[in-house]
Amino acid sequence: MTFDFETRIDRRGTGAIKWDRTIATHGQAAPGEAFAGDGPPPIALTIADMELASPPAVLEAMTRRIAHGIFGYTLPTPEYRAAAAEWQRTRHGWDMPADAILTFHGVVPALYLLVRGLVPPGGKVLLQAPVFPPFFDVVRRNGCEAVIDELVLEDGRYRMDFARLERLFADPALGLFVLCNPHNPTGRAWTRDELARVAELAQRHGVQVVADEIHGDLVMPGCRFTPFGSLDLPAARKAITCNGLSKTMNLAGLALCNIVVPDAPLRERIAALIMGAGAFGVNPISEAGFVAGWRSGGPWLDALMRHVDGNRRFVADFLDERLPAVRLVPPEATYLLWLDFRNLGLAPDEIGERVTTRARVRIENGAAFGAGGAGFFRVNVACPRAMLAEAMERIAGALGSNR
Numbered sequence: 001m002t003f004d005f006e007t008r009i010d011r012r013g014t015g016a017i018k019w020d021r022t023i024a025t026h027g028q029a030a031p032g033e034a035f036a037g038d039g040p041p042p043i044a045l046t047i048a049d050m051e052l053a054s055p056p057a058v059l060e061a062m063t064r065r066i067a068h069g070i071f072g073y074t075l076p077t078p079e080y081r082a083a084a085a086e087w088q089r090t091r092h093g094w095d096m097p098a099d100a101i102l103t104f105h106g107v108v109p110a111l112y113l114l115v116r117g118l119v120p121p122g123g124k125v126l127l128q129a130p131v132f133p134p135f136f137d138v139v140r141r142n143g144c145e146a147v148i149d150e151l152v153l154e155d156g157r158y159r160m161d162f163a164r165l166e167r168l169f170a171d172p173a174l175g176l177f178v179l180c181n182p183h184n185p186t187g188r189a190w191t192r193d194e195l196a197r198v199a200e201l202a203q204r205h206g207v208q209v210v211a212d213e214i215h216g217d218l219v220m221p222g223c224r225f226t227p228f229g230s231l232d233l234p235a236a237r238k239a240i241t242c243n244g245l246s247k248t249m250n251l252a253g254l255a256l257c258n259i260v261v262p263d264a265p266l267r268e269r270i271a272a273l274i275m276g277a278g279a280f281g282v283n284p285i286s287e288a289g290f291v292a293g294w295r296s297g298g299p300w301l302d303a304l305m306r307h308v309d310g311n312r313r314f315v316a317d318f319l320d321e322r323l324p325a326v327r328l329v330p331p332e333a334t335y336l337l338w339l340d341f342r343n344l345g346l347a348p349d350e351i352g353e354r355v356t357t358r359a360r361v362r363i364e365n366g367a368a369f370g371a372g373g374a375g376f377f378r379v380n381v382a383c384p385r386a387m388l389a390e391a392m393e394r395i396a397g398a399l400g401s402n403r
């Protein structure tokens with residue numbers, strides 16, 4: 001079966017944050033302001049959702065659910081948990097227990113809930129930067145302190161410095177480690193060996209791990225994603241994993257995710273936190289879409305990742321030819337490209353300004369991703385090739401390319 005990843009769908013006027021909202025996110029000019037005035041229509045390659053329609057099987061299931069006509073209070077069905085568990089088992093080799101699944105309204109809200117519920121005020125939360133900027137807000141807004149472990153970029157690939165990680169884990173005030181696997185924005189899908197070393201450190205120092213695995217299904221052809229919870233080690237069995245289909249099948253607006261807690265006493269505690277937030281049940285349309293996605297969305301996802309990989313190659317070739325000073329950090333997962341502009345000879349703010357106002361393209365300024373992010377920009381390539389090509393052409397023009 002073939003799927004359409006080339007039709008351009010106009011999202012303007014739908015309330016899409018990426019296209020419509022005038023919000024000053026991540027230190028960049030708000031689109032409403034920056035894109036006012038004359039010039040070609042703006043192109044937004046920012047926030048991690050896709051410019052592509054969800055899988056036909058998901059759309060059909062949600063349409064059927066709408067036709068049912070009643071949308072009362074709903075809990076996840078047994079099929080929901082079974083389909084989620086089966087997906088992890090068949091795609092990623094994790095025997096994720098179906099009864100370990102709790103649901104919530106999104107991974108970011110889940111992280112707020114977990115930090116608030118598990119870390120005392122003033123406690124410390126370990127993050128690995130550069131990282132998805134809302135992680136910093138989650139920690140700060142809960143009155144906690146973010147401890148930053150800066151990832152090391154070596155030969156075009158990020159790695160963890162385990163000696164430093166061990167020192168940070170040894171701090172008795174450390175309440176939680178938020179592992180981003182695969183990692184946004186560096187594109188690393190951590191290997192089994194790396195995850196085992198993390199699990200050993202967490203066990204040795206009694207640190208609770210929360211694994212944000214929302215990008216886990218978005219694996220580049222030839223690469224592999226290892227769920228942290230699939231490791232047969234005590235800290236992995238005790239880990240809390242956030243996963244779901246919001247990134248995988250472009251369903252983020254449906255506001256549904258799993259919080260997977262195999263450890264029964266911890267699960268009871270987190271279930272109580274969920275009830276304490278009054279966050280009861282699921283949206284029935286989301287539920288139907290997720291079940292269909294897990295059951296039937298595999299071929300679509302495989303085709304999507306071939307398309308994303310093609311877009312990655314397109315950008316790599318484009319940079320080689322037109323902007324050779326800009327380097328692409330090759331991703332193992334996610335549809336986000338992390339581009340290194342440090343050798344271009346322009347200050348990051350100048351690059352951001354030119355891309356936004358001259359090219360009328362929006363990309364994310366790496367400075368917002370914390371330590372090690374300055375001089376990098378993140379580009380979302382989950383879009384039709386023609387849209388990406390036009391954006392790259394305009395960016396090259398604004399930055400003074402080879403041609």
Ligand SMILES: Cc1ncc(COP(=O)(O)O)c(C=O)c1O
Binds near residue numbers: 105107109180212
């Ligand atoms: C690492 C990471 N976690 C969580 C989210 C957002 O998840 P949700 O939409 O379920 O809150 C994103 C979105 O970009 C992300 O990159």
